[in-house]
Amino acid sequence: MNETLNILLVDDEPNILMALRRLLMDEDFGVLTAESGRVALDLLRETPDVGVIVSDQRMPGMTGVEFLEQARGLVPDALRILLTGYADMEATIAAINRGGAYRYLTKPWDDQVLLMTLREAVTQVRLRRENDRLTQIVNRQNEELRQWNGRLKSRVLEQTAEIRKKNEELRTKNSRLKANYRDTIGALSGLLEMRAPHMRNHARNVCALAMGVAAAMDLPEEGREELQVAALLHDIGEIGTPDALLRRRAEDLHGEELFTYLQHTVRGQMAIDAITDLRGAGLLIRHHHEHFDGGGYPDALQGSAIPLGSRIIALADFIDRNLPRHDERAADLVLIQLQPHLGSRFDTSLYPYFDTVVREHYGPPVNAQGMVPRLAQPAELYCGMVLNEDLFSSTGLLLLSRNAVLDDQAIAAIHRYHELDPFRRGIAVLTPR
Template structure:
């Protein structure tokens, strides 16, 4: 038994019991680019296969102790991937077939062989082995990569599920934050209104009425809910710049004011914008407040802009502001609405946007209602805990320190009830709540 193995090369094992045949084979394949291994018996060949990887096995069929077919069959158990070939005589075809069927031989070659045919047969066997090895390598790589992909897929699915959970949690937190911020915004507006009420009750009442008119006008105009909410806030604060003005009758028309009073009155829109400009969420509100005294024909103040150049929000507030002052001078008489609408009509196209008259008319009808056909009002007094949504106040509700909480005529909402309970816990009410109820005529 001999071996000439270069570990960088593939190896071919020749098995024959005749030494001269093995020498002939070694000479024949001396210049081939593979290692040559030889064994003088089937058992010796098996020992080599246990120790050394082999690409091709070429075995003689007729050998003592162990014939070629038996050797090749046993070699399959040791190195199943090797390509097997059998050498046999012309008269022993049945033995060759046995080697192919039982020993897994790739092909058989008859003896005596043709050198060129044998060399080509071994080369083909080596190429077959290389292709098989590459196929096994690629198959193993595919299985490995598929397993990695499966693991990555499972990890990705877990990651995506976790991210989905995290995003859902963050979205919920953001929704809660948005609700809190919205509540804080409304509370801030309410706080400004309370400051205005402390400064001048008439100014406070006017702001509430203007806001109600603007809300009705915005709904009639089909404004988006977000825009309308911001516009109502602007209406509530439209005269906040008047807080710095000296005590004077807010019922005065500008033509009735002294030059000093006119000068002071003319700066209150700018002053209002300045107060609110430090709050990012109120910058648009501040712009509407600045321009709510601009006239449609350009004769207003402070910037003397006209027509479409005046922001729509400012034009809506201007209509509501003008109409409520007219109603205020008439004592907010419920039967004065129709007359005031006719009185204000000539101002549209001159001072006010002519396209806003119909929305004012629709809003005024609900803000300044007439109750002549609704029966007679009677007043009942209830403790705070007995109040319910929809009840109408017969008189103002004031805190223990005489701060106006809700005005006479206001309809109670759930939000208003919640606010009253919070104020009562801090500054307890001193009297029961007067509620209007109706007794219909017989």
């Protein structure tokens, strides 16, 4: 579990490599450096035990994305991290799609964030290697059981107990990997929303509405997971849309501007198509602006030809975009505004499910009766408090949604976020009288 593991740092600036070496000198992993992508590739051929690769994006001769794409073929199991500037969003997406990037960090980096990211990456590589080792053990022991069956009953029972233990460890580690996958999707969604502050928390609201409807309709688990990813990433195609168009309503666009905007659903599908497990979600993203009467885009699908998940996201997207926020009657008003579009733009059969879910999601906090609002510091939080507002970091990332009931895990996470990016004001909560 704690075998020697090397990380490879790639940057064309020697002073940056020296700074990174100093930062990492006390860590429990080896550090290798290279001043270009080609030198790094040669090093990977000679040192295949590299577990983590950190590469700058802007390098002469070979960009970080190009290097990570080739490095993926040499050490496919290594986690790849891209160092990039805020302006390199296209490079970031390319690193995820082509280079299989695990994370990206912005330059200049924060030392503590960089250290935490590298430690987590090293831990994950070690867990994965341990996972592989345990799998080999399980396979070998299963073969031994087949050979010893009938001769060493006591030995069989002993090995069965060991196998169960190892399988439980594997399930735990696989659950952790799956949770990391969900967290990555959520983080990417939050990053996309930072581009348009007026739509902050939009994707999470759409996801919450869609998942509430999916639960009410008792959709299969596999379909719910696909819907969840699509709802969180439904606007990913807007990355390629000019800011000037995003600030205007689609109804006010014409000609070439309208055509450019309407392509964001196709771009959204294409952005994640390279990831096999996300292709189903990509199809839902493509069609979430189709109209039930066939008047939508990009393919003018009609009725049941539109995927059910796309029809659900379409309704949720409309509701959250048109919600009259800061109005106590918000849920009632947006549902009234929705009704003229039923049967033409939206699937009428979905309305009863949304009626209940919308009132629950945008209504008063759960169990808020008898509670009073206040601003609390992280050290004052305790279990049972309810968030009275969405909780954002000082840099604008959504951390927890309104109505969340605080437990030990949530409070620990808030303390961790506060250490990384201290809150500028108190946390809006509801507390018992």
